Every structure is written in C-alpha cells, then in structure tokens.
Amino acid sequence: MTDNMEFPDDNHVIAGFNLICPECGIANPDDADCCLVCDRDLTNILLFFEDDFFDLEITENCLIEYRKSFWGTRRTGKVIKYPLTEISNIEFGSPVNRFKFDFEGKRHVLPLREKNMDSVKKIIPKIID
Numbered sequence: 001m002t003d004n005m006e007f008p009d010d011n012h013v014i015a016g017f018n019l020i021c022p023e024c025g026i027a028n029p030d031d032a033d034c035c036l037v038c039d040r041d042l043t044n045i046l047l048f049f050e051d052d053f054f055d056l057e058i059t060e061n062c063l064i065e066y067r068k069s070f071w072g073t074r075r076t077g078k079v080i081k082y083p084l085t086e087i088s089n090i091e092f093g094s095p096v097n098r099f100k101f102d103f104e105g106k107r108h109v110l111p112l113r114e115k116n117m118d119s120v121k122k123i124i125p126k127i128i129d
Contacts, residue, residue: 022048022057022066047123049116056110058123063087065110082108084128092121 017027019042021035028036033043047058055066055075067078082103089102097117099110112120 019045020048020050022055022064046127047119049119051111051113051116053111056112056116056120058120058127060127061085087128090124090128092117 016030018030019028019032020026021028021038021040021042022045023040024035024038026035026037028042034041044059044061045057046060047056049056052068052072054068057064057066061084063082063084065080065082067076067080068074069076082101087101087103089100089107091100092098093100093109097112097114099112099117099120101108
C-alpha cells in the first residue's frame with residue numbers, strides 16, 4: 001500500500017451553480033442555457049436577484065417583478081412586467097435605496113438592498129437610452 005494515492009479527478013474544477021432560475025428558483029450551472037428543472041430559457045437574463053419584498057429580473061427587453069408576501073418569505077404569485085421601452089424618468093434614490101421610474105402614467109418605487117441597488121445602477125444605463 002502506498003501513501004501517495006493519485007486520483008484522476010483531484011484537479012477537476014467543479015462547476016458553479018450560481019445561475020438562479022427566476023421562474024422556479026433552482027440553481028443552475030453558470031453556463032446553462034435552460035433551467036435544469038423547468039426548462040426556462042436563461043440566456044436572456046441580464047440580472048436576477050432576490051430582495052426583501054420581491055425578486056427582480058432584468059432581461060434585454062423587460063424588468064420583471066415577482067412579488068413576495070409581507071414578510072418576504074415566499075412569492076405571492078403576482079408578477080409585474082415592465083417593458084423597458086415604456087419605462088421613463090428613472091431615478092436612483094439616495095440615501096435610502098429606492099429605484100424609481102414612471103410606467104403607464106404612474107410612479108413606481110422599488111426599495112432595494114444596497115448591493116442590489118448597485119447592480120441595478122450598473123446595468124440600467126447600459127440597456128435603457
């Protein structure tokens with residue numbers, strides 16, 4: 001018996017499962033095109049995060065808000081889609097983190113965690129004129 005056993009997979013890199021499916025919440029491999037569970041297309045997701053009162057998805061064409069219960073423990077089933085071409089008057093609140101915009105003649109205000117606000121601030125100017 002030898003002390004130095006070599007295993008062929010010792011240097012194998014394990015794939016990260018950081019791509020969360022907005023539809024079902026399952027973690028997928030970082031390079032996945034479709035969700036492993038619900039088969040949803042993941043290729044058009046630019047940003048997805050979970051926040052206190054909702055989950056937010058940003059695609060090339062739309063901002064999608066998945067509402068949560070008052071305590072933020074589970075989704076309510078209510079989904080609001082905001083086409084990016086119909087969003088205007090965008091503001092990023094400070095010092096309180098609020099993402100504000102006009103949609104269909106109404107002002108919408110989304111409270112965000114600081115980390116999530118930073119992500120939205122980086123991506124929104126790149127996709128909205």
